[in-house]
Amino acid sequence: MAGPASQRITITVLGPFLVRDADGAALPIKGAKNQALLAMLALSPDMTRPRRWLEDKLWSTFGPEQASANLRQALSKLRNALGPAAEVIRADRSSVTLDRRAVTVDLHEEVVPEDDRVELLQGIDVRDPEFEDWLRQERAALLSKLASASPTDSRGILINCRASTEAPGRERMLGEILANQIGENIAEQVRAWRQSDSDMPLPEGAPVSDVSVSTQLMENGDGGHALFIKATHQPSARILYSKLQQLDRLEDILNAEIDVSRTVFEAADQIIGKLPHVLEKDRPETRATALSRLGLYRMFSFEKDALREAYGLMDQAFRRDENGIYLAWASMIRLTQMMELAEDDQEGLLEEAVDLHYRAMELSPDNVLVHAIISKVRGTALGDTAGVLDLAQNAVERNPANAFAWKSLSEALILSGDMEGGFTASERACRIARTSPFKHYWDTGHCIVAIACNRPQEAIEAGEAAVRSAPLSRPGHRHLLALYALEGQLDKAQAVAEKLAKIEPGFSLDRLVNDDSYPVRTLRNKGLLEPIRALL
Structure with missing residues (x-):
């Protein structure tokens, strides 16, 4: 089981080496060989290597005993530098391992650099011939990966939507509706076509679908139905999503009841998340899907640098595959930057957001x-x-x-x-x-809506849900601080203020209360900033 969030780290190997803790703060990993040791483990299969292999790469000119002592010393220094996250390094008498569940490596993301001049472990200087050989091989592998990601013509992802039932008729129709709803949700987010199901063989020369989305409905004996959904990558037969669900009434599919809608949304989301892992890397839609997916993760952090990166990723996605959805996301990112006061040129952000939203509508008017x-x-x-x-x-x-x-x-x-x-x-x-x-995005929004509707308890519940799923989300914490103060829970409010001071550069209670430009418009309009003065 993965450790607490505080014990997780992110390792950057594209460009200069960098390690960040769970709060995004850079950790002081000093010494080229200590950095190299952590980087080699991060880039190794399963993030593990034999001790002797590591010693040969970093201390190849030393005798076995001295090399072993040097490795022990390096591991000790790394653990001290990692602080609360020290447990991500695990070592026994034969090997050293990083806890894969607690370590994120940028190169392990599905996205590779758009610019092939980005260098792996830029500037690292270990001065060991064995390490230099290893580094040359890794850099060559990265260049090969970049070359394989070169775009070809976009043809779109082909999704076959089908249903199977014990007998044709109403159940089969509803199964087809559900499968098509999933396919439609996918096609809204990536360039995709739906292929109709047929009992007849495909016409000669018709392309084989990339993804098959199938539904099965079967009566379960008590008037309800068992629903089984499965999505498969056709060429490899890999299962991308599956779920067994009980339906009390078949009409729930037609009426888009909550449980059905959640399943449709969930299925499409999980399938899209796996597409870059299974589709051919040279397809523009593969690359664009990977870039935009990473862009969403960055956007929904609401952090200044992450928002900039998110915009760049959406721009890259659009240049790979000119789909209006990427312009729409880019427009929303510019709007978010404006609302979060993430950039100085507010007027420029507004103009660009408006321009992008018009272009998105022109390209994808039916999306x-x-x-x-x-x-x-x-x-x-x-x-x-x-x-x-x-x-x-x-x-x-x-x-x-x-x-x-x-x-x-x-x-x-x-x-x-x-x-x-x-x-x-x-x-x-x-x-x-x-x-x-990204559920914190909806929970944060609901928190603000509940505040606007004078429902403080519902707002607190939504805000707490948001920060549980996204501990570094600034908007959720800002609104919780005011809500706790409103309810007289000053200890909780103070704790949130201390958290905000860690995750938001320049935050202060004085700024929150007295700076009219600070992004808490609903709280300010409702007069809910006044209780915070008790903490000043």
Whole structure:
């Protein structure tokens, strides 16, 4: 089982070597050989190597006893430098290992550098011939990986959607509807085509699908049905997603009830996350999917440097595959940078967000997810209440299993003055997105909606859910601080303030309360910053 979040580290090997702790702070790994030791373990199969192998690479000119002593000393220095994360290094008499569950390595992400001039372990100077040989081989492997990722013509991901039942008729139709909903959710986020199922053989020359999404419905004897969903990468037969679920009523599929919608959203999300691992690396849609996926992780951190990186990743994704969804995400990133005061040129960010949202609509006018994303941009940047509501309602009507669509509808209803409707839509969005790796995005939004609707207890519950799933999320902590102070829980409020001081450069209680530009507009409008003065 993975250790606590405080014991996790991130290792950067692309460019200069860098290690960060769970809070994103750089750790002082001093000494070229100590850095090299950690890097070699990070890049090794299963993150493990025999002691003798490490000694040969770093102390090849020393005798066995001295090399062994040097390795022990290096491990001791590394553990001291890692502090609370020291346990990620495990050593016994024969080998040294990093805990893979607690270590993230940038090169192990699906994305490789866009610029082939990025050098592996840039500037590291170990001065051991064996290490230099190893480093040359690793750099050559990286260049080979870059070459294999060169784009070809985009043809889109082909998804075969099928259903099987004990008998044709109503159940088969509902199974096909569900399979197609999953395929549709995938096609909103990546360039993809759905291939209809047929009992007849495919026409000669028809392409074999990349992904098969199949559903099976079977009566379980008590009036309900057992539903089994499976998604497979056809060429390799790898299972990308599977789930067994009980349905009390088949009508739940037609009515897009919460449990069904959550499954559709979850299935599409997990399939998309695995696509870069199974598709051919030279396909633009593979590369673009990997880049955009990493961009979402960076964007939903809401951190200044991560937002910059997220924009660059979406820009790279679009240059690989000119899909309007990447422009929509880029527009949302610019808007987020503006709202988070992450950059000085606020007017420039606003102009770019608006321009990107128009371009996204031109390229992908029928994409429901694009409608959902740009509705937020249109509401915040242009104040077009009627247009925002129209886009959001259209998104929900066309795809009620899309949590982004429900969030956009929530914000549109709040903007138009329907507070109760906005709260209900936001609550539904959170329930659909409950298993998403970005669930804190919906929980944070629901926290703010609950504040706007004068529901402090629901706001606290949503805020606490957000920071549980994203401990470094600044927006969730900001709103929890005010809510705890409002409820008189000053100890909790003080603890959150101390956390914010660690994860947000320049944070102070004085700035939160007295700086009108600080990004807590809803708290300020509701007068909820005043209780925080008790902590000043």
